[in-house]
Amino acid sequence: NAGVMQNPRHLVRRRGQEARLRCSPMKGHSHVYWYRQLPEEGLKFMVYLQKENIIDESGMPKERFSAEFPKEGPSILRIQQVVRGDSAAYFCASSRDRSSYNEQFFGPGTRLTVL
Amino acid sequence: RKEVEQDPGPFNVPEGATVAFNCTYSNSASQSFFWYRQDCRKEPKLLMSVYSSGNEDGRFTAQLNRASQYISLLIRDSKLSDSATYLCAPSQSGGSNYKLTFGKGTLLTVNP
Numbered sequence: 413n414a415g416v417m418q419n420p421r422h423l424v425r426r427r428g429q430e431a432r433l434r435c436s437p438m439k440g441h442s443h444v445y446w447y448r449q450l451p452e453e454g455l456k457f458m459v460y461l462q463k464e465n466i467i468d469e470s471g472m473p474k475e476r477f478s479a480e481f482p483k484e485g486p487s488i489l490r491i492q493q494v495v496r497g498d499s500a501a502y503f504c505a506s507s508r509d510r511s512s513y514n515e516q517f518f519g520p521g522t523r524l525t526v527l
Numbered sequence: 528r529k530e531v532e533q534d535p536g537p538f539n540v541p542e543g544a545t546v547a548f549n550c551t552y553s554n555s556a557s558q559s560f561f562w563y564r565q566d567c568r569k570e571p572k573l574l575m576s577v578y579s580s581g582n583e584d585g586r587f588t589a590q591l592n593r594a595s596q597y598i599s600l601l602i603r604d605s606k607l608s609d610s611a612t613y614l615c616a617p618s619q620s621g622g623s624n625y626k627l628t629f630g631k632g633t634l635l636t637v638n639p
Contacts, residue, residue, distance in 0.1 A: 443625070454531075454614070455571065455629040468623065503570055510625045513559055513578060518570040 414439045416506050416519035417486075424525045431491040431498070433522045437506030444487045445516060446472075446479060449501045460510075461487055467510075494526045528553045533615055533630035541638050544605045548633045550615030551597045557617040558624060560598050562589055564611040565632065571614055575600070605637045 417436040425431050437444050443462055447455040457471040461481035472479065476494075481487040491498055501523050505516040532551045540546045552560075559578055563571035575582050577598060581590040588601040598617070602609055612632040619626040 445625070445627075447629075452631075454631040455627075457626050457628070460625055468626070471626075501568075507625070513576075514625060515561070515573055515576055516627060517573060518563075520570050523568075 416441075416504060416517055418502075418504050418519035418522050420522060421520060422523050422525070424527065425494045426527050427495055428493050431494050431524055433489040433491075433502050433504075433524070434486040435489070435504030435506075435519055436486040437504075438517055441506035441508050441517075443507045443510055443514070444481050445505045445507070446487075446489050447503045447505065447518075449503060449521075451500070455503065458489075462510075491524075494524070496526050499524055499526045530554065530628045531615055531617060531630035533613075533633045535631060536634040538633065538635045539638060540605055540635070542605055542607060544637075545601065545603045546605060546635065547599055547601045548613055548615075548635075549597050549599050550630055551595075552615075552617045552628075553596070554617060554620055554628075555593075555596060556620030558620065559618040560589070560591060561616045561618075561627065562587075562598075562600050563614040563616060563629075565614055566611050571629075574613070602635075605635075607637050607639060610635055610637045 446458040459479045460468040476492045503521045504519045507514040562574040565571045586603045614632045615630040616627040
């Protein structure tokens with residue numbers, strides 16, 4: 413499967429725990445984007461990364477959230493000390509380049525539930 | 528004005544019908560526009576990309592009106608499998624043109 417891969421598909425955490433979401437981009441893509449979709453809401457941009465670089469994290473909450481895309485391995489979105497309001501679907505997308513004509517392809521998402 | 532506005536629907540149409548959705552956007556400098564479809568609790572799937580006045584792909588036609596800042600999606604000969612939520616996503620402008628701003632989507636149900 414050459415598509416965007418995300419795992420886990422479902423993640424349940426208790427308040428105060430950490431959540432780690434992983435994303436492997438499509439083959440040949442080096443640009444990764446994370447979006448969050450709250451219930452009944454549209455997808456909201458969180459962060460844009462290239463290998464070893466965070467390009468734009470303007471959509472990510474300043475506290476508790478961090479993202480990385482190491483030289484080897486998947487991109488990781490990390491949420492520390494989760495709260496109920498973090499419950500959402502987190503989608504990762506990838507693209508071949510960053511031009512305005514880039515097409516972003518989405519992974520199946522990770523549904524985070526905070527108890 | 529919201530960045531991206533879509534009629535939430537639902538649109539209920541019979542098989543074979545033609546249906547159109549509109550999407551208005553506030554950023555006049557947006558260069559690229561994308562339509563995605565999202566099935567319930569699944570990921571958005573890219574349907575069409577629009578960079579100039581419009582695009583056509585089989586039963587789907589997208590038209591862009593930059594002067595009025597809206598983009599439309601027309602579906603001809605609707606199939607049951609077209610039932611989904613359709614998301615409009617203009618790109619932002621300038622140095623942030625990689626950033627997509629999504630509308631909340633329009634729900635379409637095609638009935639037998």
